[in-house]
Amino acid sequence: MKPLCESAPAAIDITNLYAAYHRQPVLENINLSFPAGKWTAIVGPNGAGKSTLFHVLTGGMSPLRGRVKAFGEPIAFHRKAGNIAYMAQREAIEWDFPISVWETVMGGRYGHMRHDPLWRRLLPARWYAASHRDAVHKALEDVNMLALSDRPIGALSGGQKKRVLLARALAQQAKILLLDEPLAGVDPPSEQLILDVLKRERASGRTVIMVTHDMPGARRYVDHVVLINRFVRGSGLPEEMLSTTKLAELAVSAIEQTNTDQTLRSSALALR
Numbered sequence: 001m002k003p004l005c006e007s008a009p010a011a012i013d014i015t016n017l018y019a020a021y022h023r024q025p026v027l028e029n030i031n032l033s034f035p036a037g038k039w040t041a042i043v044g045p046n047g048a049g050k051s052t053l054f055h056v057l058t059g060g061m062s063p064l065r066g067r068v069k070a071f072g073e074p075i076a077f078h079r080k081a082g083n084i085a086y087m088a089q090r091e092a093i094e095w096d097f098p099i100s101v102w103e104t105v106m107g108g109r110y111g112h113m114r115h116d117p118l119w120r121r122l123l124p125a126r127w128y129a130a131s132h133r134d135a136v137h138k139a140l141e142d143v144n145m146l147a148l149s150d151r152p153i154g155a156l157s158g159g160q161k162k163r164v165l166l167a168r169a170l171a172q173q174a175k176i177l178l179l180d181e182p183l184a185g186v187d188p189p190s191e192q193l194i195l196d197v198l199k200r201e202r203a204s205g206r207t208v209i210m211v212t213h214d215m216p217g218a219r220r221y222v223d224h225v226v227l228i229n230r231f232v233r234g235s236g237l238p239e240e241m242l243s244t245t246k247l248a249e250l251a252v253s254a255i256e257q258t259n260t261d262q263t264l265r266s267s268a269l270a271l272r
């Protein structure tokens with residue numbers, strides 16, 4: 001029988017993708033589909049290329065080769081339309097900047113503000129259109145940070161910062177949520193809160209794609225798993241992909257990859 005996720009339409013389709021830093025390959029021959037309206041976990045060892053894949057999907061990095069489509073159209077179209085929200089692993093945020101939690105989360109609405117009249121965009125954030133304020137309010141409520149709306153972001157704990165960044169992605173109300181390690185560095189109650197939020201997002205029809213090292217969380221919640229280590233090492237249902245055998249194969253691939261890279265580096269040095 002075909003697994004449920006394989007028959008669902010794709011939110012993102014990647015064909016023959018290659019990516020590299022300074023001619024050093026990081027992703028090779030990536031062919032993947034992320035099912036629409038499902039929750040996918042991307043799993044792989046450190047340095048496997050997971051964040052790089054997100055950089056390509058968000059347009060922060062151009063692939064060497066390959067094609068990426070979202071809902072059957074070039075992904076750039078959906079990026080421009082604000083249909084793809086992204087929470088990075090390490091945000092390029094100046095945490096000492098004197099800006100409140102509320103204003104930070106409002107950042108998730110800037111893509112939608114293109115349609116607002118200019119005079120409105122020049123007003124203080126508290127006067128933005130109700131649709132933006134409501135989205136920010138809901139996102140802060142979802143991550144249980146409403147009470148800290150006025151707090152400067154520099155005065156937050158690490159876990160609270162993570163929840164604010166998630167709220168900013170949620171406020172965008174995008175069709176696709178890309179989350180790079182949303183569960184890293186949060187305490188167990190916050191982890192549960194984030195998992196519950198993502199569960200609700202999926203139930204409302206959004207496509208959730210997260211990078212995670214949290215195997216129990218992935219086993220319990222997600223619909224689909226992609227194993228990656230430079231190449232796609234597997235894609236399918238969590239029961240199969242997160243089995244001891246599959247995870248052991250992934251770990252072995254990481255060791256082999258390191259050995260190959262070291263051999264190539266040594267050969268290059270010997271040829272100098």
Ligand SMILES: Nc1ncnc2c1ncn2[C@@H]1O[C@H](COP(=O)(O)OP(=O)(O)OP(=O)(O)O)[C@@H](O)[C@H]1O
Pocket residue numbers: 021022026044045046047048049050051052053089
């Ligand atoms: N800006 C960069 N310049 C050069 N190499 C980079 C750059 N960013 C990442 N790399 C390298 O590319 C490879 C893939 O990195 P990437 O961050 O995509 O891995 P990852 O799977 O997200 O790892 P982690 O689980 O540790 O976050 C690594 O070998 C990394 O050192």
